[in-house]
Amino acid sequence: MRGRLTLLYGVLFLIAGLLLLGLTQVLFDQQTEGSGPKILTGGAASERSAAASASAVPLPTPPPLDRNTRVYLRGGTVLKGEEAGEWLTKEQDRLRSAATTALLTQSGIALLVVGGVAAGFGWLIAGRVLAPLHRVTDTARRIANAPAADRGLHERIALSGPHDEVKDLADTFDTMIERLDRSFDGQRRFVANASHELRTPLTLGRALVEVAMHRRTASEDVRRLGENLLEINDRHERLIGGLLMLASSENALTERAPVDLADVVEHVVAQTGAEARAAGVGIRSTADEALTTGDALLLERLVHNLVENAVRHNTGPGGRIEIVSGPVPEEDGTAGSRVGVTVANTGPVIPAYEIPSLFEPFRRRGTDRLVTAKGAGLGLSIVRSIARAHDGEVTAHPREEGGLSISVTLPAADPLGTLTDLSVRI
Numbered sequence: 001m002r003g004r005l006t007l008l009y010g011v012l013f014l015i016a017g018l019l020l021l022g023l024t025q026v027l028f029d030q031q032t033e034g035s036g037p038k039i040l041t042g043g044a045a046s047e048r049s050a051a052a053s054a055s056a057v058p059l060p061t062p063p064p065l066d067r068n069t070r071v072y073l074r075g076g077t078v079l080k081g082e083e084a085g086e087w088l089t090k091e092q093d094r095l096r097s098a099a100t101t102a103l104l105t106q107s108g109i110a111l112l113v114v115g116g117v118a119a120g121f122g123w124l125i126a127g128r129v130l131a132p133l134h135r136v137t138d139t140a141r142r143i144a145n146a147p148a149a150d151r152g153l154h155e156r157i158a159l160s161g162p163h164d165e166v167k168d169l170a171d172t173f174d175t176m177i178e179r180l181d182r183s184f185d186g187q188r189r190f191v192a193n194a195s196h197e198l199r200t201p202l203t204l205g206r207a208l209v210e211v212a213m214h215r216r217t218a219s220e221d222v223r224r225l226g227e228n229l230l231e232i233n234d235r236h237e238r239l240i241g242g243l244l245m246l247a248s249s250e251n252a253l254t255e256r257a258p259v260d261l262a263d264v265v266e267h268v269v270a271q272t273g274a275e276a277r278a279a280g281v282g283i284r285s286t287a288d289e290a291l292t293t294g295d296a297l298l299l300e301r302l303v304h305n306l307v308e309n310a311v312r313h314n315t316g317p318g319g320r321i322e323i324v325s326g327p328v329p330e331e332d333g334t335a336g337s338r339v340g341v342t343v344a345n346t347g348p349v350i351p352a353y354e355i356p357s358l359f360e361p362f363r364r365r366g367t368d369r370l371v372t373a374k375g376a377g378l379g380l381s382i383v384r385s386i387a388r389a390h391d392g393e394v395t396a397h398p399r400e401e402g403g404l405s406i407s408v409t410l411p412a413a414d415p416l417g418t419l420t421d422l423s424v425r426i
Contacts, residue, residue, distance in 0.1 A: 012118055135170075136159070136169060139157045261292060262325050275308075281345075283307070285322075286325070286326075287325050308379060309343075310344075314346055319345065323342070340408055341407070355398065
């Protein structure tokens with residue numbers, strides 16, 4: 001490609017230089033042939049015969065003069081002797097000055113015009129030559145701007161054309177993206193398969209512990225040990241369930257259905273009401289219509305994790321949780337093209353710099369890192385994965401009085417399009 005660019009620009013500027021030289025020569029010839037008066041010179045012959053035999057030519061240098069020299073100007077004026085010589089000298093200077101001025105001015109204009117044309121052609125040719133590079137850059141930008149690191153890895157450049165440096169770059173990029181795609185896909189499959197395989201021994205372990213606890217001959221120490229083992233087993237089951245949910249939420253959605261987030265919020269509040277009352281936490285919900293499209297089970301899990309996280313991280317009795325769903329307004333206050341759910345809770349003061357780490361798997365605050373903690377450290381990471389799978393975003397802000405406010409925004413569904421889709425299905 002470097003050789004092609006060099007050849008193209010070399011030929012282009014060679015042609016531009018030839019055009020410039022030709023234009024300069026033409027302009028100079030026109031100036032020297034068409035400027036100044038025509039003069040006639042002669043010797044001792046009669047004025048009439050001299051005027052008839054002389055040629056009207058430009059005078060680059062004064063001819064040899066004598067007393068009988070005659071200069072015939074246009075309009076009938078005749079100059080003789082020294083007067084004729086002085087006039088010829090002045091005329092020569094004037095012609096040279098006019099020719100030089102015209103050459104510089106008109107050649108400069110011609111240079112600008114030809115240079116502009118050459119730059120235009122160079123721009124077009126460079127654009128054609130570098131178009132494959134723009135294609136590589138656009139593909140890389142789409143992959144980099146994907147909602148998740150592995151969302152755009154299915155894209156390929158698949159550049160066709162001559163085998164040059166750009167095609168080598170595109171093919172190498174495709175090979176790298178393909179290997180990354182296989183790596184991410186293999187990681188998700190491993191997590192899902194390992195989680196499924198671990199469920200079986202946990203289920204068997206729970207059954208054996210329960211049998212041992214409920215035997216008539218079981219002592220009080222055995223029952224207490226069984227309760228501790230069941231609590232640990234329950235935490236491991238929640239951990240494996242969270243890993244399965246995380247692996248499934250990271251997959252791209254193949255089917256989408258209309259979902260009203262208001263219905264999801266009401267259902268989740270009803271499910272978590274008992275746990276909140278047992279913890280002494282009050283829940284207040286404002287469920288306005290918020291229609292979107294996606295997987296209803298995953299969206300239910302998203303809201304459930306937000307509410308469950310808010311209940312478990314309250315300071316204790318007297319805590320509050322506020323849940324709001326509805327359209328997300330634009331900056332001017334009008335209804336926008338997105339809907340959302342916001343869950344705000346009381347609790348300990350959280351520094352702003354700790355919030356990004358809360359959305360990473362197995363990242364928890366303070367004593368929640370203990371083995372006996374209620375959560376598995378996957379709740380908010382699952383929320384983020386589900387939101388990304390639905391082309392949404394998750395934002396969190398610490399509250400000044402303590403606690404956290406987490407908002408999830410999703411693309412709004414068109415009500416007319418939803419009705420049409422339902423009618424087709426029926």
